[in-house]
Amino acid sequence: MDPTLLAVLSIFGGVAVTAAAGLLGAWIQGRREHKKWLRERRFEAYTRSYTLLQNWRALKADTDVMIAESKRVEHSTDPADVATRKRVNAELQGVKDRMAVVFADVTECESEMQLLGPASVQHAINALTMGVVQGVDNDTWSDLAMTYAKTTRKVMSIR
Structure with a gap:
């Protein structure tokens, strides 16, 4: 073979290998x-x-306490009870407004999670959300939270 052709082929071969390695690396x-x-x-x-759901759960618990207090004094004409009813109703509206904001944020987060995946985490967060909506007891909440934590740790490869 001609030495010039051999040199040219070696140069172009080296360039091709370098380009292929660069593309593979990229x-x-x-x-x-x-x-x-x-x-x-x-x-x-x-x-x-998870943080938003914890906040939503706490706000829901506050709301339940306020509703019970409002119902307790609902039909009373005692001036102290009337004042309590007005105060509780005003506070209740503030908590409900905060709950609406948190709920919107939870919905946004769940949409992000649906896009980011995987389905196992989506199922776990849906179970937590239903736990908040249904007002599950502390033991059930802890179980749901632990399932969520285990699922997310597995997905994130956290030991």
Whole structure:
């Protein structure tokens, strides 16, 4: 073979191998970056959803206490009870307004989680949400929260 042709083929072969290695490296780096991005978004969505559900649960408990107090003095004409009823109703409206904001945030988070996946985490957060809506007892809430924590840890590869 002609030495000039051999030199040219060696140069172009080296360039082709270098280009292929560069493309492979870029592809691998792109996958790494995507996995990192997905992990960060999932972590944010998972922790935010859990925190919002805890807040919503606490607000719901406050609301239940206020409603019971309002019903206790509902038909009373005693001036102290009338004042209590007005105060509780005003506080109750504030708590309901905060609950509406938290509920909107929970819905937004659950939408994010549905996009980020996986389905196992979505099922666990849905169970927690239903726990808040149904007003489950503390033991049931703890069980649901533990299931959610285990599911998210598994997905996030947290030991």
